[in-house]
Amino acid sequence: MNDSLPNHDIVLLGAGHTHAHIIRMWRMKPIPDTRLTCISDHMIATYSGMMAGTLAGQYVPSEMQIDLVRLCASCGVRLVHAKVIGHDVGGRRLLLEDRPAVHYDLLSVGIGSRPMLPPGGETGLSIKPMQTFLDRLSTVIDDSLARCSGKALQVAIVGGGASGVEIACCLQQHFTSSRNDASAPIITLIDAGEQLLAGMPARTQQLAAREIQRRGIQLRFNSRIERVEDERQLIFEDGQQWQPDLVIWATSAKPPTLLGQLELPLDSRGFLQTSNTLQSTGSDRVFAVGDTGAVEGERYAKAGVFAVRQGPVLWENLRRKIHGEPLLDWKPQAQFLTLLNTGDQRAILTYRGVSFHAGWCWRLKDRIDSKFMNMYQRYEPPEMMDASASSATEIDLSKQCGGCGSKASARVLQKSLPALQQAQHDHVLMGLDSPDDIALLATRPGLATAVSTDFFSAFVDDPFLLGRIAALNALSDLFAKGATPRAALSIAVLSAGSDEQQARLLSDLSAGAMREFQPVGVPIIGGHSIMGPKLTFGFTILGDADAESIMRKSSLSEGDCLVLTKPLGSGVLLAAHMQAACRAAWWTPLVETMLLSNQHAAAAAFELEVAAATDVTGFGLAGHLLEMLMPSGLTAEISLSSLPLLPGAAELLKNGFESTLAPSNRESCRGLKMSPELHEKSLTKILFDPQTSGGLLLAVSKNRLDELLSRCETQATVIGGIVAGSDSESNLSIVI
Ligand SMILES: Cc1cc2nc3c(=O)[nH]c(=O)nc-3n(C[C@H](O)[C@H](O)[C@H](O)COP(=O)(O)OP(=O)(O)OC[C@H]3O[C@@H](n4cnc5c(N)ncnc54)[C@H](O)[C@@H]3O)c2cc1C
Structure with missing residues (x-):
């Protein structure tokens, strides 16, 4: 985010086995003058090799997950959470739903495959997307158990290949180890063929069949399902019918529908056809890997081992293509090790025609899988810019976490304002002599022009998202006063780069804002x-306001309740994100909260004649509340335990994370009244956490409180109240 704009853009679509390697390599050896962007439909990637083991209770879910938010932040890769809806091949752009297209110089498509479903099969449980499979399965099992009221659950697993066998064994294990015996299901493994694990050595098939039998799992061969009716009624090719309580689809791979919309050549099954260099046969700027690609003239299964082995070849070829060098060929390996998890701390090993089913095979599998995952679950902080370039007296911007959008501290503003000696102007109804969220200029009787400026340095590497947040953040000042925004003037400091790159950047920022x-x-x-x-x-936002009725910061009354309309914590979460420590599970609610407009809450407050309001931004809750209290001489009492928090904020504060602006915010709020016990609590730091696109802080009378809370379309929370002023040094008192 600090550097000049690069001349080359590599885009990875999907973050599966092959692309994870490219992202990891980027940390070690990024390609100069090139940006790497990953577009993913989920913020977590799942490792299929550990999925069945997680179902069996051998791993906790986080062990099979790659946190893409952390991995990409750690490797300096731009991550875009979006749905691709098309491809402009000539224009080299991927078309996205609900946001501007993404340009590429090189594109690699690796979005895996989907299980083949017969008509009506969509109502069953598909193992893809794998990220949500275990949660969906758990919900469906609970619902089915409730429906069956004590009767043994009939579970059909369709597909007798490697994944079907693993899931059947591990699902049975799941019931034995995680649920009580009374709920033990009757599992039936269904396949269209004559045996399990078609194409594998006979000995492996026998070992699997023996284990399936030992577990009491039923087998139904030569049973092709033609269609599904009424959600679970399986209609077989031979006319037979059966209705289990739940159906899991682990059938052979079919292409994701999107592949047909990319306007690139497909193989006979519908996967993207490539040459041995992994380049599409329709465009040498597009690569296709993993299950998604099909190398012309080669026969190999859709299996993770191939996707993994393609990683180093794709990495090398992307680099060579940028540098104009000849590309490498990829050849599928003829022999590879297969390890099937049977859920009982044993696995079936197959290698060069030899098969075993034993504990040591499971230990080997566990070691290989854990080692693989260990490579992608190391989320070290990205390297900071070389700080040696800055002298001791210079402010080292490279050390600014961005959790505050590089906002100048309150101290700086306080120091600079006295120098701003200006004559009084009659048309300035509200200016720096009564500082508030906006200025008011008289236009005609009863109406004033509301003006406010807000900008920040980039804290996310996604200009469209940044543009949206910047617009909401700027609008918020006017909303907080009950003013009506009318027009905006943009302020942009763009990184150096070609006209084309800068134009693309500015258009994405503006599209987000619009x-x-x-x-x-x-x-x-x-x-x-x-x-x-x-x-x-x-x-800079310009708007209309009624100078008489705007919600000024200072119009507090004793007895008012203090309401905060959004949870706190964006500063510490963004600071953690800069250090690759903000988890995907925290990132999504953070982004959703920043994208929540204050318009509706402000309108409700204005209509209910709330007298005092502000929006909580860079100076944190305590700083903004003190600004409200100062002119009135009243005191506020805040309950720390009632403060709404974003997921992850408390944990990060406890672990010592905070935004670079937080210490100066704390300094500006010296003398807060709180018990020594509270001083030691890490959570107290949330009071000084700078917010980006934060919520409104409203002082509302008790008789309007319930209506306000019900009308705010946000998580509005009562956090304290206004009491009479006291003689103490501080007029902000914090209790637990
Ligand atoms: C239960 C199970 C166990 C398996 N075990 C093994 C095993 O032990 N060994 C083995 O070799 N193979 C195994 N496989 C097969 C293996 O999972 C696949 O061959 C492998 O995942 C393919 O890797 P990939 O990178 O092509 O796709 P994936 O790993 O499926 O990754 C594709 C990624 O793209 C994302 N994506 C999908 N659609 C979009 C979109 N439209 N936009 C953006 N992103 C998108 C997905 O969210 C996903 O993260 C197993 C499969 C299953 C189902």
Whole structure:
């Protein structure tokens, strides 16, 4: 985010076995002057080799998961969470749902495969997407058990290949070890062929059949399912019918529907056809890997081993293609080790025609799988910029975490304002002499122009997302006053780069902003863009306000309840993200919260004649609340335990993370009244956490409180109240 814009863009679509390797290599040896972007439909990638073991209780879910938010942050890879809906081959752009297209110079497609389903089969449980399979399975089992009321559950697993066999054994183990015996299901493994594990050596087939029998799993061969009716009624080719309580599809691989929309040549089964260099036969700028690709003239199964072995070849070929060097060929290996987890701390090993079913095979599998995952679950912080370039007196921007959008501290503002000696102007109804979230300029009687400016340095490497948040953040000041935004002027500091790259960057930023401005009728009417070392973006918003009725910061009354409309923690989470420590499970709620407009909560507050309001941003809850309290002399009492928090915020604060602005926010709020016990609590730091696109802080009278809470479309929470002023040094008191 600090550097100049690169000249080459490599885009990975999907983050499966092959692409995970490319992302990891990027940390070790990024290709100069090139940006790597990964587009994924999930923020977690799942390792199929450990999925059945997780079902059997041998692993906890996090052991089979790669956290893409952390991995990409750690490796300096841009991660875009989006759905691809098409491909402009000539224009070298992937078309995305609900956001601008992404340009590429080289593209690699690796979105795996899906189980083949007969008509009506969509109502059953598919093992893909694997990220959600175990949760979906658990819900369906609970629902089915409730429906069956004590009767043994009939489970059909369709597909007698490697994944079907593993899932059958491990599901049975799951019931034995994780659920009580009374719920033991009757599992039936169904296959269209005559035996299990078609294509594998006879000895492996026998070992698997023996284990299946030992577990009491029923086998139903020569049973091709033609269609499914009424959700679970299986109609077989020979006319037979059967209705189990739940159906799991582990059938052979079919191409994801998206492959047909990419306008590239497909093989006879519908997978992307490539040459041995893994390049599409339709475009040498597009690669296809893993289950998604099909190398012309080669016969190999859709298996993770091939996807993994393609990793180093794809990496080398992407590098060579950028440098104009000849590409390497990939050849599927003729022999490879297969290890099938039978759920009982044993595995069936097959290698060069030899097969074993034993504990040592499981230990070997566990060692191989754990070693593999260990490579992708190391989320070291990305290297900071070379700090030696900056002298001791310079502010080292490379050390700014960005959790505060590089906002200047309150101290800096306080120090600079006295120098701003200006004459009084009658048309300035609210200016720096009564600082608030906006300024007010008189226009005609009863109406004023509301003005506010807000911009920040980039804290996410996704200009569309940044544009959306920048717009919402800037609009929030006007909403917080009950003013109506009318127009916006943009402020952009763009990284150096070619005109084309800069134009692309600015269009993505603006598209994001317009996405938020359009619904509230705000056009961007102008602005100013310059080049600088760090991408910075924001807006001046102009609007209308009624000077008499705006919700000023200072109009507090004794007895008011304090309501906060969004959870706190964006500062510490963004700071953690810079160090690759913000988990995917925390990232999604963080982004959703930043993208929540304050418009509706503000409108509800305005209509209910809430007198005092502000939005909580860079100076944190305590800083903004003190700004409200200062002119009134009243005191606020805040209950720490009632503060709404974003997932992960408390854990990160406890582990010592905080935004670079937090210490200065704390310094500006010296003398808060709180017990020594509270001083020691890490959670207290949340009071000083700078917020980006934070919520509104509203002071509402008790008789309007319930209506306000019910009308706010956010997680509005009562966090304390306003009491009479006290003689103590501080007018903010924090209790547990
Ligand atoms: C239960 C089970 C066990 C298995 N065990 C083994 C084994 O032990 N050994 C073995 O060799 N093979 C095994 N396989 C097969 C193996 O999982 C696949 O061959 C392998 O996952 C293929 O890797 P991939 O990278 O092509 O795709 P995947 O690993 O499936 O990765 C594709 C990624 O793309 C993402 N994606 C999908 N669609 C989109 C989209 N439209 N936009 C963006 N992203 C998208 C997905 O979320 C996913 O993260 C197993 C399969 C199953 C089902």
